[in-house]
Structures are given as structure tokens and as C-alpha cells.
Amino acid sequence: MPPDNVVFIGKKPTMNYVLAVVTQFNSGNRTVNIKARGKAIVRAVDVALITQRRFIEDAVIEDIKVWTEEVAIGDDERTNVSSMEIVMTIPE
Amino acid sequence: MPPDNVVFIGKKPTMNYVLAVVTQFNSGNRTVNIKARGKAIVRAVDVALITQRRFIEDAVIEDIKVWTEEVAIGDDERTNVSSMEIVMTIPE
Numbered sequence: 442m443p444p445d446n447v448v449f450i451g452k453k454p455t456m457n458y459v460l461a462v463v464t465q466f467n468s469g470n471r472t473v474n475i476k477a478r479g480k481a482i483v484r485a486v487d488v489a490l491i492t493q494r495r496f497i498e499d500a501v502i503e504d505i506k507v508w509t510e511e512v513a514i515g516d517d518e519r520t521n522v523s524s525m526e527i528v529m530t531i532p533e
Numbered sequence: 534m535p536p537d538n539v540v541f542i543g544k545k546p547t548m549n550y551v552l553a554v555v556t557q558f559n560s561g562n563r564t565v566n567i568k569a570r571g572k573a574i575v576r577a578v579d580v581a582l583i584t585q586r587r588f589i590e591d592a593v594i595e596d597i598k599v600w601t602e603e604v605a606i607g608d609d610e611r612t613n614v615s616s617m618e619i620v621m622t623i624p625e
Contacts, residue, residue, distance in 0.1 A: 479575065480572075480575055482574060482575045482578055483571065483572055483574045483575055483615065486574055486599050486615045486617060487615050489599065490599060490600070490601050490615055494601060502599065505597040505599065507578050507581065507582060507594065507597065507619075508582070509582050509586060523575065523578045523579050523582055525578060527599075
């Protein structure tokens with residue numbers, strides 16, 4: 442199980458993930474990590490910016506990290522996929 | 534005309550933009566800014582990571598900024614689009 446303050450971005454509508462991030466902030470977390478791979482990276486950026494602009498105006502994007510992950514796409518085949526983590530924080 | 538050390542990411546194949554970034558580093562620039570909007574954000578991340586992993590190993594991703602831009606999508610309609618700038622640098 443991932444820790445509570447990580448939101449993994451998949452293929453659902455953007456607002457589903459915004460709600461997940463907002464819920465974590467509203468339940469007392471001061472930091473939420475938004476993680477995505479491949480095409481979902483765009484959605485991760487959208488989620489962070491919508492959260493900040495429309496719901497949690499105090500939240501700041503503290504850090505954005507990117508790296509490459511190797512993933513299996515078949516029995517013998519592997520490919521590289523870009524990955525991202527956006528760290529959002531409500532400063533004390 | 535944008536300054537020489539900006540590469541705008543569009544819809545061309547990823548390697549076209551990698552080549553543009555590598556060319557700017559090889560022509561003496563120590564900083565290259567990779568900019569993208571919307572779905573091209575994924576490609577911008579790919580370009581930065583491929584440049585670093587396969588061509589300019591000294592280059593580091595110094596900063597990643599994201600923000601929202603309002604763009605016209607018709608005569609009267611406007612929409613918000615996520616934008617990104619990746620700052621790549623070869624440290625002295």
C-alpha cells in the first residue's frame with residue numbers, strides 16, 4: 442500500500458485525481474506527492490495546477506522531479522518511460 | 534524570434550527536439566530552456582531525459598516550472614492549458 446499522501450495519476454478523468462489531492466490536504470496532510478508515468482504526466486501537471494488555482498490556494502508546488510524508468514512491455518521486451526513526481530505543500 | 538537557447542516542443546518526433554537541444558549545447562550554450570504546452574509536456578520531459586542519458590551526460594535538469602496559460606480556441610472562447618519550462622544546464 443502506498444502512503445496516504447501519494448496520488449498516482451492514471452487514465453481516469455482529471456477531476457477524480459484533483460478530488461483525491463484535495464481530500465488528502467483537507468484531511469490534514471501538509472504534503473501530497475503526485476506521481477505519473479508516460480502520457481499521464483500531462484494530467485499530473487493539470488491536477489497540480491487545478492488543485493492550486495481552484496481549491497487549495499495556499500498549496501505551492503515545491504518540487505518537480507523527473508526520471509526514466511525501464512518497464513516490461515512483454516516477456517522479453519523492455520522500454521524506457523519518463524516518470525514524474527510533483528511535490529505539493531501547504532507551507533506552515 | 535525566440536532567443537537561441539529556447540526549444541519549443543511541438544508535434545514533431547521526439548528526436549527532432551533532442552537534436553535541437555544537443556545542437557544548442559554543442560554550439561556553446563551552457564543553458565537550454567525546453568518549453569511546452571498541453572500534451573507536448575510529456576515530450577518535453579522525454580527530450581530532457583533522452584538528451585541527458587544518451588548525448589550530454591554532463592547536463593543537469595536545474596529547474597522545472599509549470600503554470601497555466603489562457604489560450605483562445607475560437608473567436609469568443611478561451612481555455613486553460615498547462616505549460617512547462619525545463620531548464621537544462623551544463624554546470625561550469
